[in-house]
Amino acid sequence: MTLAARTGVLVAMPEEGRALVDAMRLEDRLEHGRREFLFGDLWGERTAVVIARCGKVAAATTATELIVRFGVETIICTGVAGGVGEGVAIGDVVVADELVQHDLDPRPLWPRHIVPLLETGSFPVDAPLSDRIAAAASDHADAGAGGRVHRGLIASGDQFIHGPAMARAIREALPTTLAVEMEGAAVAQVCYEYGVRCAVFRTISDRADEDAAADFTGSLGAFAASHTLGILSGVLGSGGA
Numbered sequence: 001m002t003l004a005a006r007t008g009v010l011v012a013m014p015e016e017g018r019a020l021v022d023a024m025r026l027e028d029r030l031e032h033g034r035r036e037f038l039f040g041d042l043w044g045e046r047t048a049v050v051i052a053r054c055g056k057v058a059a060a061t062t063a064t065e066l067i068v069r070f071g072v073e074t075i076i077c078t079g080v081a082g083g084v085g086e087g088v089a090i091g092d093v094v095v096a097d098e099l100v101q102h103d104l105d106p107r108p109l110w111p112r113h114i115v116p117l118l119e120t121g122s123f124p125v126d127a128p129l130s131d132r133i134a135a136a137a138s139d140h141a142d143a144g145a146g147g148r149v150h151r152g153l154i155a156s157g158d159q160f161i162h163g164p165a166m167a168r169a170i171r172e173a174l175p176t177t178l179a180v181e182m183e184g185a186a187v188a189q190v191c192y193e194y195g196v197r198c199a200v201f202r203t204i205s206d207r208a209d210e211d212a213a214a215d216f217t218g219s220l221g222a223f224a225a226s227h228t229l230g231i232l233s234g235v236l237g238s239g240g241a
């Protein structure tokens with residue numbers, strides 16, 4: 001049997017993907033590379049949902065598998081993030097316009113945040129898809145979920161940001177950062193390299209401050225999965241990604 005999907009939805013943690021998996025008409029599943037790929041119909045679209053695990057290596061590996069092995073044309077990376085931009089509050093949604101690896105620093109050989117030999121460090125998203133995600137997020141907020149929708153820079157790194165000094169360091173290096181997480185820029189880099197459409201949106205689970213760990217855990221259990229589900233239903237359910 002050939003496993004394939006048109007769209008890949010990549011989350012890091014099981015809690016971030018559970019509601020999607022429950023909503024899916026499951027057709028195939030594959031345990032591969034110590035992660036599980038679930039294939040099925042999500043609002044009329046053949047989709048692969050995968051729990052990648054946390055961090056850039058896991059995210060990049062999983063994105064590559066989705067593209068090379070399962071032939072996806074689009075990857076949507078979602079889940080939660082820490083809000084570091086002014087006015088980015090718990091329960092808000094951030095839709096990425098670009099993504100940077102905040103912990104990538106090849107100086108003095110290359111400038112900070114630049115991926116050596118790729119000559120860029122800012123990875124793009126698919127603008128029309130991101131516009132549709134932002135519209136669906138606004139509709140979801142207006143329909144009762146609450147919160148605001150922001151567009152801009154998401155910074156990714158292999159660190160859980162949990163204090164003012166850590167958050168300040170990221171804001172100083174990348175002043176327009178709205179949110180931090182651990183996977184998005186890796187997915188965006190792989191999509192850029194392979195020429196695959198990419199979008200990243202995140203529900204804010206914490207403020208990357210001293211309460212971040214407790215807020216993260218609380219938000220994951222409370223609303224993160226339902227936000228993802230509500231928003232994606234307005235994207236995949238209205239003509240596909």
Ligand code: ADE
Binds near residue numbers: 162205208
């Ligand atoms: N994902 C959710 N909150 C985060 C934080 N504070 N740092 C990194 N990744 C996160």
